[in-house]
Amino acid sequence: MSTPARRTGRPRSAEADRAILGATRAALVELGWGKLTMGDVAARAGVAKTTLYRRWAGKNELVVDAVAAVFDEHLEAADHGSLRADIEDVVVRFATLLERPETKTALMAVVSEATHDEALGARVRSAIVDRQKRLVLVGRERAQLRGELPPEEDPAAAARNADLIFDVIAGSVVHRLLVSAEPVDREWARSFATVLLHGLAAASSGTGTAPAPEPAREHRQKPAGSV
């Protein structure tokens, strides 16, 4: 039933697929996105260039698949007993993953290409991004079961909310690591979790207004320019 109508001729080597993806990751580590070439990957995999192009449309597609596998392997959401712990954990996990040399460049490069190639964008989202979003959903559900967050009522709102949270988490970590080029350590993760936790609570409680921020009585004598 699943076997897709066995065709005539020599079947594609499954071995080759593995070798190619492996070679791609290895090349990414050694050379980075920019210097990685199809010819080089083919040579590393002990495969002809033709074989590569028979399976992937180009460099972008190949790299997306090669990197997707790495993401799949390393993103699991363990239950740490509290929402804060779960957030901190997922932040650190994601950061660790992004610090691997093969993902570091590849992700940004592929995202960059995706800005003018809608098909590639879709592939990136389905193969890499969306599977991470699952973590947010799982984490929220756990928090709700624990009573740390209120249950959802409107499914659409819930989805929007999850998207927002996901963009905040993933975006912040990526920006910290790849743009600011600063480490995501335990301390940063804790600070970030603090911000997020309070934001989350407010968003979930529907508070559309600013919190009464600790009366903040008389700081106004503070001179400008203090930054």
Add this chain to the structure above:
Amino acid sequence: MSTPARRTGRPRSAEADRAILGATRAALVELGWGKLTMGDVAARAGVAKTTLYRRWAGKNELVVDAVAAVFDEHLEAADHGSLRADIEDVVVRFATLLERPETKTALMAVVSEATHDEALGARVRSAIVDRQKRLVLVGRERAQLRGELPPEEDPAAAARNADLIFDVIAGSVVHRLLVSAEPVDREWARSFATVLLHGLAAASSGTGTAPAPEPAREHRQKPAGSV
């Protein structure tokens, strides 16, 4: 005294610099990062390729400078009377900027390259990223003057905090737009501001612990769409 030791030989044409950066931006709009070539930029600027290479080491460096000018022009922090309004405004401004065709790809591409070229990374930060960080500092100060946020006590903590906030804002917007490929509209800006506002309050007050999250009793009366 300031004149930087007037050297011998024909001085570099300032005109050329302007023409090249302009041509680079034009080419970015028309072709995007990937299709932009040094030869094309030179031709558009009415300049020899060598003149380009005499001033910039390569495509990356050139694009960083060209894009930096755009950022400089469009990032100003107007005072909107409240921290929430200021946040929403900066988010929308930044998103608008990122949606321009010349910045869209260019930024990510350059960040991607910067992951294996430290000098380029430094250039990106000093020419583009750090100047945006100013907005965060200005906004915070205003909020403090308004009494919306408490004054800083530990300068180091203040700096760390500003960095965090900056990564959260910039990262979230970038991720939303370029990775998730969803629009940053007024509504999203509002939701994001809500999250950030509460997180900010908590972070500023030094609350390292989870908020007593509004005992989560009765959120259910809240209508949907609240994020």
Add this chain to the structure above:
Amino acid sequence: MSTPARRTGRPRSAEADRAILGATRAALVELGWGKLTMGDVAARAGVAKTTLYRRWAGKNELVVDAVAAVFDEHLEAADHGSLRADIEDVVVRFATLLERPETKTALMAVVSEATHDEALGARVRSAIVDRQKRLVLVGRERAQLRGELPPEEDPAAAARNADLIFDVIAGSVVHRLLVSAEPVDREWARSFATVLLHGLAAASSGTGTAPAPEPAREHRQKPAGSV
């Protein structure tokens, strides 16, 4: 046994070879050596530059081969019934060949380059020069059969002699045409043949001494150093 180990992969296009050499000759005619560029040749031949470089190391090598073909086509030694007629004929033929626009510059340019590129020199000799030397050998043999010249006894001396004669003929014609820039017409050919014919007779007869040159009666009263 002769088949040179038929290899795998796409074989080189013989068509391309022909097109390239043809294009090179055409370009030489139109532009001359100096203005001929690899890119232009490739374009004329409807071939990629890389294909050119895959087969020839550079302009020099390419031109040698292209010119060699012309020489091959146009140098044949017809039997004109006498040594004098044969010499005159070969001189005129060679001159005609050298006056063709594609050979004119090309030959000297390549020789010039060969003075500091031994491999190129060897190529020039094997592809162009040595095949002309054949004409000398054939002509001498015919003359010997006719009884115009004595047979050779020492093979080594014979070879040396042929080399000498060849250098004299080729060198004189080249110098007349390309250095002195005077035409090689029937009259010049006749004068040259006269000189060579007598010299040949003396050299062949082994006469190492000057001929008794028409007693040369009494010019010696003329004072020396008059110039």
Add this chain to the structure above:
Amino acid sequence: MSTPARRTGRPRSAEADRAILGATRAALVELGWGKLTMGDVAARAGVAKTTLYRRWAGKNELVVDAVAAVFDEHLEAADHGSLRADIEDVVVRFATLLERPETKTALMAVVSEATHDEALGARVRSAIVDRQKRLVLVGRERAQLRGELPPEEDPAAAARNADLIFDVIAGSVVHRLLVSAEPVDREWARSFATVLLHGLAAASSGTGTAPAPEPAREHRQKPAGSV
């Protein structure tokens, strides 16, 4: 009358001229014609490129002048007591000159360029070639004084004859050295002189016919391939 209307302004440095020509020769030795660049010559001479172009139109003109000086220095016709000795001597002298690395390439290169630049051709002839022709004239006159050659009667024929002899001598030596790439040693010079001497005698005596070449009795049974 000779002073060319002394103009105002700073006069050209005679020192520079010397330095440039010297540097050109040095560069020719080290790099050969092809790799010699104007910029390099200027640098070696400690002079700006502008200074070079103010005095010479280009590489060709510069090299012609640089090489001409070398020829001038080294070509003198000493009287060796006999026509044969004079011929051998001039052949060896010329060969020695042509074997110098700076003349070797330069001469052919310049001749090659001259084939499509008439002005350059004229310059080459007046600066280099024609001054060598003098040697032929001097040698012939001496030989006539010695009684080795008959005096000239028709001045036009005499000039034609001198041109022929000159092309034969210079051409043969150049061809031997630069095309055949064989040495011009004493032995070769002797063989060449033998050929020329007899040819000269015949040409001078107006003998337009072949010599009776030593009856050449019965060599015809000689098998082919003897060369």
Add this chain to the structure above:
DNA sequence: AACTAATCGAGACGGTACGTCAGGTCTTTTT
């Protein structure tokens, strides 16, 4: 002694060609 005009060094400039490299396609033989 001041003026004038050409030269000098330095080096940037617009060009042209170089030879190389990667992307992707096509053709051949082998499996």
Add this chain to the structure above:
DNA sequence: AAAAAGACCTGACGTACCGTCTCGATTAGTT
């Protein structure tokens, strides 16, 4: 039919020289 091998076209790369063009700084000769 798919695979390995490798030639092919396209197009950009970054470099090297070309010959020209500013510059500011020297030099003579002229006023």
